[in-house]
Amino acid sequence: MPDVTNTAVTPEAAAATPAAPQLSKKPEKSRSLLQDAVRDLVRRPLFLIASGIIFVLLLMAAFPTFFASADPQLCELSRSLQKPSADAWFGYDARGCDVYARTIHGARTSITVGVLATVGSALIALLLGLVAGFYGRWVDALISRGIDIVMGIPFLVGAIVILNTFRDDDGFRTGGIWGVLTALTVLGWMSMARIMRSTVIQTKQADYVTAARSLGASTGRLMFRHVLPNALTPLIVLATISLGVIISVEATLSFLGVGIQEPTISWGVMINQSLGRIREALHPLLFPAGFVSVTVLAFIMLGDAVRDALDPKLR
Amino acid sequence: MTIIDKTADVPAPRGAGDHEGPLLEVRDLHVEFHTREGVAQAVNGVNYTVSAGETLAVLGESGSGKSVTAQAIMGILDMPPGRIPKGEVLFRGRDLLTMSPEERRKIRGSKIAMIFQDALSSLNPVLTVGYQLGEMFRVHQGLSKKEAKVKAIELMDRVKIPAAAARVNDYPHQFSGGMRQRIMIAMALALEPDLIIADEPTTALDVTVQAQVMDLLAELQREYNMGLILITHDLGVVADVADKIAVMYAGRIVETAPVHELYQRPAHPYTRGLLDSIPRLDQKGQELYAIKGLPPNLLKIPSGCAFNPRCPKAQDVCRTDVPVLHPVTEQDGGELPGRGSACHFWKETIHG
Amino acid sequence: MGRYVLRRLLQMVPVIIGTTFLVFALVTEMGGDPVQNLYGERPVPESIRVALTAQYHLDDPLPVRYGYYVSGLLQGDFGTSLSGSRPISEMIADAWPETLKVAGIAFVFEMVVGVAAGVLAGMRRGKFLDNLVLLSTLTVIAVPIFVLGQTAQIFLGVKAGIFPVSGTNEGFMSYLLPGLVLGSVSLAYIARLARASVAENLRMDYVRTAKAKGLSPTRITGVHVLRNSLIPVVTFLGADLGTLMGGAIVTERIFNIPGVGYNLFKAIQIEDGPALVGFVTLLVLVYVVMALVVDLLYAVLDPRIRYA
Numbered sequence: 007m008p009d010v011t012n013t014a015v016t017p018e019a020a021a022a023t024p025a026a027p028q029l030s031k032k033p034e035k036s037r038s039l040l041q042d043a044v045r046d047l048v049r050r051p052l053f054l055i056a057s058g059i060i061f062v063l064l065l066m067a068a069f070p071t072f073f074a075s076a077d078p079q080l081c082e083l084s085r086s087l088q089k090p091s092a093d094a095w096f097g098y099d100a101r102g103c104d105v106y107a108r109t110i111h112g113a114r115t116s117i118t119v120g121v122l123a124t125v126g127s128a129l130i131a132l133l134l135g136l137v138a139g140f141y142g143r144w145v146d147a148l149i150s151r152g153i154d155i156v157m158g159i160p161f162l163v164g165a166i167v168i169l170n171t172f173r174d175d176d177g178f179r180t181g182g183i184w185g186v187l188t189a190l191t192v193l194g195w196m197s198m199a200r201i202m203r204s205t206v207i208q209t210k211q212a213d214y215v216t217a218a219r220s221l222g223a224s225t226g227r228l229m230f231r232h233v234l235p236n237a238l239t240p241l242i243v244l245a246t247i248s249l250g251v252i253i254s255v256e257a258t259l260s261f262l263g264v265g266i267q268e269p270t271i272s273w274g275v276m277i278n279q280s281l282g283r284i285r286e287a288l289h290p291l292l293f294p295a296g297f298v299s300v301t302v303l304a305f306i307m308l309g310d311a312v313r314d315a316l317d318p319k320l321r
Numbered sequence: 322m323t324i325i326d327k328t329a330d331v332p333a334p335r336g337a338g339d340h341e342g343p344l345l346e347v348r349d350l351h352v353e354f355h356t357r358e359g360v361a362q363a364v365n366g367v368n369y370t371v372s373a374g375e376t377l378a379v380l381g382e383s384g385s386g387k388s389v390t391a392q393a394i395m396g397i398l399d400m401p402p403g404r405i406p407k408g409e410v411l412f413r414g415r416d417l418l419t420m421s422p423e424e425r426r427k428i429r430g431s432k433i434a435m436i437f438q439d440a441l442s443s444l445n446p447v448l449t450v451g452y453q454l455g456e457m458f459r460v461h462q463g464l465s466k467k468e469a470k471v472k473a474i475e476l477m478d479r480v481k482i483p484a485a486a487a488r489v490n491d492y493p494h495q496f497s498g499g500m501r502q503r504i505m506i507a508m509a510l511a512l513e514p515d516l517i518i519a520d521e522p523t524t525a526l527d528v529t530v531q532a533q534v535m536d537l538l539a540e541l542q543r544e545y546n547m548g549l550i551l552i553t554h555d556l557g558v559v560a561d562v563a564d565k566i567a568v569m570y571a572g573r574i575v576e577t578a579p580v581h582e583l584y585q586r587p588a589h590p591y592t593r594g595l596l597d598s599i600p601r602l603d604q605k606g607q608e609l610y611a612i613k614g615l616p617p618n619l620l621k622i623p624s625g626c627a628f629n630p631r632c633p634k635a636q637d638v639c640r641t642d643v644p645v646l647h648p649v650t651e652q653d654g655g656e657l658p659g660r661g662s663a664c665h666f667w668k669e670t671i672h673g
Numbered sequence: 674m675g676r677y678v679l680r681r682l683l684q685m686v687p688v689i690i691g692t693t694f695l696v697f698a699l700v701t702e703m704g705g706d707p708v709q710n711l712y713g714e715r716p717v718p719e720s721i722r723v724a725l726t727a728q729y730h731l732d733d734p735l736p737v738r739y740g741y742y743v744s745g746l747l748q749g750d751f752g753t754s755l756s757g758s759r760p761i762s763e764m765i766a767d768a769w770p771e772t773l774k775v776a777g778i779a780f781v782f783e784m785v786v787g788v789a790a791g792v793l794a795g796m797r798r799g800k801f802l803d804n805l806v807l808l809s810t811l812t813v814i815a816v817p818i819f820v821l822g823q824t825a826q827i828f829l830g831v832k833a834g835i836f837p838v839s840g841t842n843e844g845f846m847s848y849l850l851p852g853l854v855l856g857s858v859s860l861a862y863i864a865r866l867a868r869a870s871v872a873e874n875l876r877m878d879y880v881r882t883a884k885a886k887g888l889s890p891t892r893i894t895g896v897h898v899l900r901n902s903l904i905p906v907v908t909f910l911g912a913d914l915g916t917l918m919g920g921a922i923v924t925e926r927i928f929n930i931p932g933v934g935y936n937l938f939k940a941i942q943i944e945d946g947p948a949l950v951g952f953v954t955l956l957v958l959v960y961v962v963m964a965l966v967v968d969l970l971y972a973v974l975d976p977r978i979r980y981a
């Protein structure tokens with residue numbers, strides 16, 4: 007579905023073509039690429055802002071009670087839809103729950119799902135992309151067609167069908183994080199695998215790999231010592247960016263009623279609950295939606311900054 | 322400060338009724354780049370002249386400022402980060418640097434043309450070579466598409482591309498390296514400019530093809546009586562083609578000389594080092610000479626003579642005083658026309 | 674060229690078979706009792722159970738059942754829906770035009786605005802317009818689409834009354850807002866892609882050559898840079914068109930557009946397996962065909978591919 011799946015690929019990352027060498031206007035310096043990149047990164051305001059935001063979000067996910075003392079599950083209808091105040095910074099939602107406390111506690115679910123699903127699909131992508139790119143021939147053909155097949159399944163349809171199979175003993179959808187996690191992982195690795203495959207193919211042809219091969223390095227050594235470390239960057243960049251996107255997709259699944267449900271709190275759940283009364287009060291929507299947006303933004307900016315810093319041709 | 326003069330009697334420049342003197346004169350040109358690390362001084366006061374029919378070879382390592390000078394002349398420097406704080410580039414007596422962008426654009430390609438090193442990346446990959454050649458006529462002379470294509474085929478014939486008519490609709494990647502460089506030459510030649518700047522035109526080519534391309538370039542230059550600035554780091558390429566040589570180091574010209582004199586009697590330790598590092602058959606078995614050290618960091622050019630940290634003859638004065646380009650003379654004071662050396666000890670270098 | 678097309682066509686076959694089989698298997702196998710799934714959430718009378726088992730070859734192993742399904746497909750038979758017992762091909766004929774209307778608006782919107790914004794930003798890197806484009810596209814990407822759609826519906830539809838709130842009764846206007854919402858995310862990606870591509874191409878050696886030829890800045894960008902920069906943009910647009918034509922579950926649901934996405938979602942909700950598989954098959958076909966078109970388009974646009 008275009009609504010969501012588009013966002014799983016970043017065209018900029020996918021479409022990067024080799025740039026021509028630039029004028030040699032700068033003298034060579036004896037710094038490593040990585041040192042250069044780090045020096046470069048800490049000077050970028052966007053990078054600093056993004057990592058600052060992510061750091062705070064991670065703290066929230068780890069220690070929600072430190073940020074919010076109110077009980078996120080304590081709801082009193084009497085204070086339904088009250089506006090933000092000194093007592094409740096983000097106000098109360100339709101059921102009279104503290105929006106601030108719920109937003110903070112929701113961070114844990116949303117970020118856990120985002121991180122785990124991204125790590126999971128990045129690992130699948132890494133393995134398949136490495137094997138396909140390194141061995142080529144029928145192994146590559148097999149894996150590439152496999153990628154095509156899974157990519158052919160519309161993302162939301164696939165996710166909904168997978169989520170349908172997560173049921174408790176009574177046949178009800180569980181609404182926990184495991185189903186969402188599985189769906190996002192199983193359907194989220196393909197573009198990363200493609201990137202990985204093509205960088206591995208590129209790296210494999212690099213002179214230093216040929217050199218290592220002619221010096222008699224074993225296949226495993228070539229693959230993990232020479233090719234893998236040099237082919238990781240685009241995968242890491244893409245994974246960082248899609249981490250943000252996955253958090254947004256998690257919310258979408260809740261919206262469609264197939265994702266995480268009460269009593270688990272996630273930003274998606276909160277947004278979905280707020281939509282019914284959106285005409286009367288905007289704040290129950292605004293805060294969780296704002297958090298989702300800022301999180302997505304932070305991860306995209308982080309990925310962009312890292313890519314720019316690691317990409318020597320852009321300097 | 323015009324040290325380099327005409328060295329050979331050359332035919333009078335074409336169509337230059339309003340201007341006597343050299344075709345191109347670069348005066349005290351400075352170019353700097355503003356980078357995050359600081360200001361890189363790429364060109365620091367370059368002077369040279371080129372007359373019609375004359376070939377000036379500009380020799381130097383990468384980073385010596387030879388290409389940047391050429392791009393400043395062409396007006397294709399990226400500004401920013403580049404900046405020209407000082408200097409003049411007189412073409413037929415008029416300063417290019419003070420012209421309006423539109424005036425300069427009209428001179429580019431039609432009066433002064435440039436050939437680049439890597440023809441594959443320098444040609445547009447998605448346009449046919451015929452289109453790219455014909456574009457010169459369409460833009461500068463207003464020819465129609467059809468007329469331009471006819472002209473393009475003529476040009477391809479001119480630079481000896483076989484089956485030109487059949488290949489005019491091919492794309493750059495379908496040609497071999499040598500053929501692509503011929504297309505670059507044809508493009509530069511299209512409007513019969515007065516001056517061609519060739520920036521390492523053969524560096525990317527096989528040795529056998531190099532000679533063919535250089536010969537073609539020299540032949541066309543004679544035929545059209547053009548001025549030619551040949552930028553290279555390869556002393557071998559220069560010897561047969563150039564009339565005079567300017568050696569650049571760290572954005573300055575360190576030595577100028579008519580071509581054969583430079584080879585016989587260099588007057589600057591850097592030139593000597595370059596010449597000594599050419600492998601020679603008669604010295605087989607001996608260790609090959611190499612200039613020690615690295616090219617200077619343009620953000621921090623050494624004080625005094627920029628070459629002093631690498632120079633075998635450096636004295637204290639070399640670390641404090643920037644040497645000017647001294648006129649070089651015979652031991653008895655006899656004139657050596659066109660020769661100059663920016664070394665405090667040029668006498669010892671050439672005569673000692 | 675002909676051989677290339679043929680090879681790509683042959684590559685498509687396993688993808689179509691693989692994807693439809695996967696969906697077929699997921700829907701019929703993983704959902705528990707297939708008869709129950711077919712029948713919905715009511716208790717299944719034994720006679721009907723027997724009939725359904727026979728009708729859908731439920732006693733046969735999965736690959737055989739899939740074989741029956743494909744042989745039906747090849748005769749143009751998408752099967753019959755469980756709810757209302759309509760032929761699925763008829764449902765598709767009703768739903769697809771609705772989806773195409775929304776998709777068309779979205780496509781034109783993202784193409785025109787996205788490419789223009791991206792190209793202008795790429796040419797003026799670091800300037801105000803560039804930062805504006807970067808910031809606004811990031812915002813659009815960051816806000817989940819259902820939030821975007823729902824707030825647009827509330828503010829532009831309900832409160833401002835500029836657009837119809839939902840349904841398809843008001844002709845073009847009914848599809849306009851859904852189209853704009855649907856196109857906005859791709860628009861942001863296209864703008865960013867075009868920007869990056871233009872900026873990258875402006876640094877290429879051939880641009881220096883074009884300058885040295887004395888071409889005007891307009892001609893350098895208009896002819897040389899654009900031709901090169903738009904290659905990735907056009908291929909992205911092609912792929913996106915394939916996705917758009919497959920319907921949009923979220924947008925169609927928010928605005929009540931009875932298109933493919935709407936039907937898909939309904940089929941999932943009421944566990945109408947045949948309808949679900951039917952619609953997904955359509956999507957896969959569209960997707961795969963568009964992927965082929967994109968590949969061919971790429972070869973047409975970039976001569977280096979064409980002759981490789």
